Amino acid sequence: MTAPELKNDRFLRALLRQPVDRTPIWIMRQAGRYLPEYRATRAQAGSFMNLCQSPELACEVTLQPLQRFDLDAAILFSDILTIPDAMGLGLYFAEGEGPRFEHPLQDRGSIMKLGIPDPEDELRYVLDAVRLIRRELDGRVPLIGFSGSPWTLATYMVEGGSSKEFARIKALLYNEPETLHRLLDTTAQAVTAYLNAQVEAGAQALMIFDTWGGALTPRAYREFSLAYMQRIVEGLVREHEGRPVPVILFTKGGAQWLEAMADTGCDALGLDWTIELGEARARVGDRVALQGNLDPSILYARPERIREEVARALESYGAGSGHVFNLGHGIHQHIDPDHVRALVDAVHELSAPYHQAV
């Protein structure tokens, strides 16, 4: 089967710092609870896990935001904790709470015994969703595949769910670093296989979400989070279907460590809103593209204010390619979808002058 030609490749071109006519935009968690049609599908699914595990429903919600907004990329709808679940930890969602594991990793023995899931077996439902979404997208925009970073996955696996203080995993980090390294090594191999399988199934760009890397000291970040993301980057298939497959690294709270992140060999860095785009660009130079970084709370503001903040962000990045517009974190659930339309349209409209041929 030959893939249909990509009609809008702004997103992929910007990640590779190739010329574009407009700054591309997509939105973290764009398929989510702020959309009434998402809430309807979620209700129909019965549970969040059912929604994730049904390729048809995952495809449906992946495409929903593209029907409303002029977005330049689709992102696979899935959960970041599919890998630990496939490893046998038993992911579930208690109503009104975050994710939990039935069998968190509570001792060295359970960490040593962990195996690497076969993506086409235990994670087949994800790959089926990727294949279905690619077919349904029909070349309209590229599809992003993703995974949590090894450190971020490990926090949930060891803590048993979300955490504020990371007491268990940090005790492990400081008392038994070798055990934690084993866990991160296993997880990094699993992530690499999973992302490569997503590419094989049709993902055209990849993003690694390091949601909790910012909870570490600079030294621990390099040793326990960044080193494993680097290994993943080195193990990824970087070209498929005759095109490069760009890789984006995103460490929330990692704005201080951009230079080190750029050194991993990734194509782009995701930025949260604690740094100016222009400053980030000056620091990384032409080594990587940048994705971000509007404060998601700006979407609570009136459309005119959203437009002003878009103008400011575009001006901060400046002329030329290498910028993918996005929020600095996932969109909040109480945002008015009309405000998202204002954002997307403002980015396309106001960015044109920054991409004039010189």
Place this chain on the structure above:
Amino acid sequence: MTAPELKNDRFLRALLRQPVDRTPIWIMRQAGRYLPEYRATRAQAGSFMNLCQSPELACEVTLQPLQRFDLDAAILFSDILTIPDAMGLGLYFAEGEGPRFEHPLQDRGSIMKLGIPDPEDELRYVLDAVRLIRRELDGRVPLIGFSGSPWTLATYMVEGGSSKEFARIKALLYNEPETLHRLLDTTAQAVTAYLNAQVEAGAQALMIFDTWGGALTPRAYREFSLAYMQRIVEGLVREHEGRPVPVILFTKGGAQWLEAMADTGCDALGLDWTIELGEARARVGDRVALQGNLDPSILYARPERIREEVARALESYGAGSGHVFNLGHGIHQHIDPDHVRALVDAVHELSAPYHQAV
């Protein structure tokens, strides 16, 4: 009444970058739930609010950690939300949850009507605690007074309690900045009066806790948090009882903005653990002292590991005065007090070589 001579002034000297024999140490939230004697007094008080509002009990818990550990400073036991409570918002603590307000600020009218409390009236219980603690300390170590920053206080006042996304206050920030400026201006004046009254009552150094400044963009941080901390610094009594009263600013998540913080005219910056001490010192030069910055989770580790991390932090800061050892955030409640002793003793023991006369 003449104040008794200060027997241990390491902490004050380090904040002023004057020579010391050892690096001084105190611990954020050192009077807290990790101490069984604190839990006993807290139980006796009946509620957290009773504990804060009783000068005798507040004095008792303030002194408890000094009886166990060789700490170089005491910090007033109080809550950061005493000012909004004194403004009439009705602070309370729901069991197992964070602080809440009975009357959060939900419209422009309620913000415009806010007045500035008289510290010797509505906040007299705090000042009585300061006076009592100073008397009981009898010059053993200096006493630190403190307040939340205007931005941090405003987040609780507008959100009605703790928040993850800061939806309400950020909507206000982006839609009605003038209203938010009014709130911050009122709060900054209240904080200034409150801190000056603490100095008058006996506080020998001051710390401003900007717990939530790191949730802002760089631009919004300068406009809505830092500008008001600067005004406070400018309005503080900087000398009392014939000694300078040093001021420490601490923005959690603010390691990127150290230069701007140092420009406020404060004496020292508190650091969280996301930056190396040596890097921070190189950036601020000799403009301010630094306080911090061990990851609080390091206290879950074995005493030998704690000692190694202390050695690393001392080495990172390097020779000379200007460093007050501390954690990068408050101590966690499940820490073993023996690990705190290991920390305090390691700091004093291992820091001596860094303070040899040259």
